[in-house]
Amino acid sequence: MNIKSLLIGSAAALAFVSGAQAADAIVAAEPEPMEYVRVCDAYGTGYFYIPGTETCLKVGGRVRFDVQAASSYRPHSDLGWSTKSRAEIYLDSASDTEYGPLKTKIVTRFDFDGTYNDGTHTTTKLMAANIQLAGFLVGLADSQFTSFTGSAGDVINDDVVAYGQYEVNQISYVYKGDNGFSAMISVQDDRGAIVGKDAFGNTLYASGDDYAVDVVxxxxxxxxxxxxxxVGGYDESAEEGAVKARLDGTFGKINAFIMGAWNSDGDVVHVFAPGDSIGQSWGDWALWTGVGAKLSDTLAANLQVAYTDNETLAAAANLKWNPVSGLLIQPEITYTKWKTIDEDQWNGMIRFQRTF
Known part of the structure; x- marks a missing residue:
């Protein structure tokens, strides 16, 4: 074999080996195993495990559109149709501990009032941000004076005669026994005394000037x-309180309730006796009653009436139709009479709501 043949053979061998090595070098590595989302059914439907943790998360919310002819809360408000759109996002977490489930709740709300139609009047509000463990709740939630007894009926305009305080920072403990007995104690941020309402009907509070808290x-x-x-509550700024009692009954497809409240000073409006929609006090007492009936698998009807010692009357009736799961179409008619100012107001409205 001459030198030329040897060189050609060696080059060919090197090319073959290099090509084999190059082919081996670009072989893709096997993919890492993926961790799929796992369902967490220990805390109810909709929860799933956050990948890589033992914490369960639930994401939900609703989108709502209202059209109404007037306001149930203000006289002389029948000035043409008004519209409002709302979006809410719910985030709930839960994980198991030696003291029971450790939970958090976050609720955010976005409202757009169609009265403006300029795209700049979207309001954002934090409705809830709290931590719960072993019956304790700390953070932002509706006052226990309101949530422990529940809302005043399954109607949209249920608080023309207001029945309690909503979002407030608090430290609360709720005990629920297996025998049906429950008990609650709560201390909450003292916002100060109610001083009136703004042009949009929102309650205005004076600033607190000490370290005292409200108690429920x-x-x-x-x-x-x-x-x-x-339930009873004491407003430290107003130095007044209120007591509210409620009885509910279920009779087959019909449910009914009656709720009454007493104000320690009928001339004073405070967080536990918030008065009516135009800022008047209840007087010495207020009363709410209502009935609901399930007419079919997709249709229900509700009626509610509220009345105060100062002779404010608020009545509402509606139909709740769920044509498909998660979708609500709800027409409602209301009538409000403010005796002290000799004014009344009718209102008709319809709500479209998708909950997920």
Whole structure:
């Protein structure tokens, strides 16, 4: 074999080896195993495990569109159709601990009032941001004076005669026994005394000037057909309080309730006796009652009436239609009469709401 043949053979061998090595070098590595989202059913439907953790998360919300002819909360408000759009986002977390489930709740709300139609009047509000463990709740939530007894009926305009305070920072403890007995104690941020309402009907508060807090306490008992709850609150700034009691009953496809409240000073409006929609006090007492009926699998009807010692009357009736799961179409008619100013107001409205 001459030198030329040897060189050619060596070059060919090197090319073959280099090509084999190059082919081996570009072989893709096997993919890392993926961790798919796992369903977490320990805390109810909709929860899933956050990948890589033992914490469960639930994401939900709703989108709403209202059209109404007037306002149930203000006289002389029948000036033409008004519209409002709302979006809410819910985030709930839960994880197991030696003291029971550790939970958090976040609710954010975005409103657009169609009265303006300029694209700049979207309001953002934090409705809830709290931590819950072993019956304790700390953070932002509706006052226990309101949430322990529940809202005044399954109608849209249920608080023309207001029945309590909503979002407030608090430290609360709620006990729920296996025998139907429940108890609650809460201390909450003292916003100061109510000084009136703004042009949009929002409650205005004076600033607190000390370190004192408002106090709320309540008791309840529930059976298969009935539930009774009583709650009391003391407004430190106003130096006044209120007591509210409620009885609910379920009779087949019909449910009914009656709720009454007493104000320690009928001339004073405070956070636990917020008065009516134009800023008047209840007087010495207020009363709410209502009934609801399930007419079919997709249709229900509700009626609510509220009345105060100062003779404010508020009535509402509606139909709730769920044509498909998650979608609500709700027409409602209301009538409000403010006796002290000799004014009244009718209102008709319809709500479209998608909950997910």
């Amino acid at each position: 306490a309540g008791l309840g008992f529930k059976t298969d057909a009935f539930q009774f709850r009583i």
